[in-house]
Amino acid sequence: MHRRGVWDDGLTLHQKPPPRGGTGGTGGKGGNASEAPCGLLYLAAPAALAAYICNMDDSLYFTDQHLQVRDMVRDVARQVIRPTARRYDLESQFPWDNVKQMADLGLLGIPWPEQLGGAGMDYLSYIIVIHELAKVDASHAITVSAHTTLGTSPIVDFGTEEQKRRFVPLLATGKVLGGFGLTEPGAGSDAGGTKTVAVDRGDHYVLNGSKIFITHAGVGEIIVATARTDPAAKKTRGITSFIVTKDTCDLAEATRVGTGHEPTLPKCPGVLTGKKEDKLGWRASDTRELVFQDAIVPRENVLGQFNGGFRHMLHTLDGGRIGLAALALGIAEGALEECLAFTATRKQFGKAVASFQGVHFALADMATEIEAAKHLVYHAAWLKQTGRPFKPEAAMAKLYASELCMRATIKAVQLHGGYGYTTEYPVERMMRDAKICEIGEGTSEIQRIVIARQLLGDLID
Numbered sequence: 157m158h159r160r161g162v163w164d165d166g167l168t169l170h171q172k173p174p175p176r177g178g179t180g181g182t183g184g185k186g187g188n189a190s191e192a193p194c195g196l197l198y199l200a201a202p203a204a205l206a207a208y209i210c211n212m213d214d215s216l217y218f219t220d221q222h223l224q225v226r227d228m229v230r231d232v233a234r235q236v237i238r239p240t241a242r243r244y245d246l247e248s249q250f251p252w253d254n255v256k257q258m259a260d261l262g263l264l265g266i267p268w269p270e271q272l273g274g275a276g277m278d279y280l281s282y283i284i285v286i287h288e289l290a291k292v293d294a295s296h297a298i299t300v301s302a303h304t305t306l307g308t309s310p311i312v313d314f315g316t317e318e319q320k321r322r323f324v325p326l327l328a329t330g331k332v333l334g335g336f337g338l339t340e341p342g343a344g345s346d347a348g349g350t351k352t353v354a355v356d357r358g359d360h361y362v363l364n365g366s367k368i369f370i371t372h373a374g375v376g377e378i379i380v381a382t383a384r385t386d387p388a389a390k391k392t393r394g395i396t397s398f399i400v401t402k403d404t405c406d407l408a409e410a411t412r413v414g415t416g417h418e419p420t421l422p423k424c425p426g427v428l429t430g431k432k433e434d435k436l437g438w439r440a441s442d443t444r445e446l447v448f449q450d451a452i453v454p455r456e457n458v459l460g461q462f463n464g465g466f467r468h469m470l471h472t473l474d475g476g477r478i479g480l481a482a483l484a485l486g487i488a489e490g491a492l493e494e495c496l497a498f499t500a501t502r503k504q505f506g507k508a509v510a511s512f513q514g515v516h517f518a519l520a521d522m523a524t525e526i527e528a529a530k531h532l533v534y535h536a537a538w539l540k541q542t543g544r545p546f547k548p549e550a551a552m553a554k555l556y557a558s559e560l561c562m563r564a565t566i567k568a569v570q571l572h573g574g575y576g577y578t579t580e581y582p583v584e585r586m587m588r589d590a591k592i593c594e595i596g597e598g599t600s601e602i603q604r605i606v607i608a609r610q611l612l613g614d615l616i617d
């Protein structure tokens with residue numbers, strides 16, 4: 157059972173004072189556990205620190221409903237996900253039980269209309285969900301983000317009424333998981349270099365090729381994938397999106413928890429999945445190769461404009477970047493919270509580490525950059541939600557938040573000293589989880605290219 161602040165698997169309080177001997181010790185204040193209003197356990201952390209953590213959420217863009225969503229997700233993240241995140245990460249296991257709970261709460265369909273099985277909330281609510289989940293665990297946050305933005309949004313944005321009716325309710329209710337197959341061995345940043353081909357055979361297409369690093373390629377059942385449909389066309393033209401269906405690779409677990417598999421959904425023969433990638437971070441998230449071996453995809457699964465798949469992909473990634481920026485922001489903020497709790501209780505030279513001015517500087521820099529990232533992220537989300545152009549703002553939010561999250565988590569490990577280098581404290585997981593934020597959904601270099609292109613227009617090509 158989960159006891160407040162104690163890992164389910166019997167591990168120790170992660171905010172506890174350093175457990176081993178050595179020169180430090182925790183000093184007289186250690187051990188006076190108290191529950192702060194925002195749900196974190198502080199061991200005698202000064203009240204000012206607790207208040208500061210709770211007040212970090214600005215409400216510039218938020219209505220009361222947004223704040224309610226935030227509080228609900230925060231509770232789930234801290235009570236359900238936090239106690240299990242370390243185990244899933246260490247064992248590199250997909251968190252099926254937590255995914256089922258998130259599905260039951262409607263977190264896998266936040267921005268989609270209720271008539272399509274969604275929660276009927278707005279885009280800002282969705283970004284809040286990703287932000288809050290990532291403060292506690294990035295693998296859970298990317299599971300929701302990849303499923304929602306990458307797997308479901310292309311069908312909502314470009315699908316026919318029939319496609320939306322068939323596929324979106326399954327995804328929005330979390331009955332099955334979705335993903336997005338774009339990257340190939342020879343086509344990463346240069347996504348127009350797609351080599352997967354789709355050949356027209358009348359009532360169906362035959363796909364051949366392979367997609368790598370695909371989130372949910374294994375556990376998912378509905379994947380939006382791109383393939384070249386006109387080999388003679390210019391690189392970025394002649395690519396089409398397809399809705400590809402397959403069985404989850406984890407049938408036993410999906411059956412056990414009661415989500416992740418829909419037997420009545422017709423599956424496309426010839427869609428295979430590779431072995432799970434052994435990754436530095438996001439270890440509880442499912443990342444695999446997706447192989448099309450004479451895969452048969454019905455004609456009615458062509459998604460959006462024929463030969464317009466590259467444009468769809470750019471549109472999907474623009475939105476995805478805001479989600480990934482929120483995820484990176486969440487990791488950074490979670491790391492700062494850990495640092496505030498740790499440095500307030502860890503004593504050296506007879507004082508709390510937090511009392512040293514050098515530590516103030518590090519904490520102040522982290523908090524300032526987090527505040528800046530928060531404005532970039534929520535501003536980009538607000539632009540998207542209100543139907544305004546948001547491409548460069550999304551790229552800026554993703555670039556800044558992901559690089560900040562790398563800096564902040566490295567700093568967080570440093571502020572924890574040797575303890576931060578062990579798996580007992582979540583900051584080491586946060587540091588590993590941060591790195592991919594600078595790579596996935598367009599590397600930092602690609603974000604700079606997107607931003608520069610907006611500044612320079614035609615001059616750049």
Ligand SMILES: Cc1cc2nc3c(=O)[nH]c(=O)nc-3n(C[C@H](O)[C@H](O)[C@H](O)COP(=O)(O)OP(=O)(O)OC[C@H]3O[C@@H](n4cnc5c(N)ncnc54)[C@H](O)[C@@H]3O)c2cc1C
Pocket residue numbers: 302306335336337338339343344345346368369370371372435438443592595596597598599600601602
């Ligand atoms: C955990 C994980 C999950 C992922 N999930 C998905 C998913 O769900 N769906 C999906 O389709 N993909 C997914 N990806 C793939 C991811 O989007 C790509 O890894 C990413 O876009 C970079 O492509 P690449 O790995 O081929 O690197 P490359 O494109 O080969 O880049 C290598 C380096 O060259 C740099 N570079 C490339 N071109 C330029 C340039 N023009 N100017 C300057 N520098 C440049 C890059 O910035 C990078 O530093 C995932 C990857 C990982 C690791």
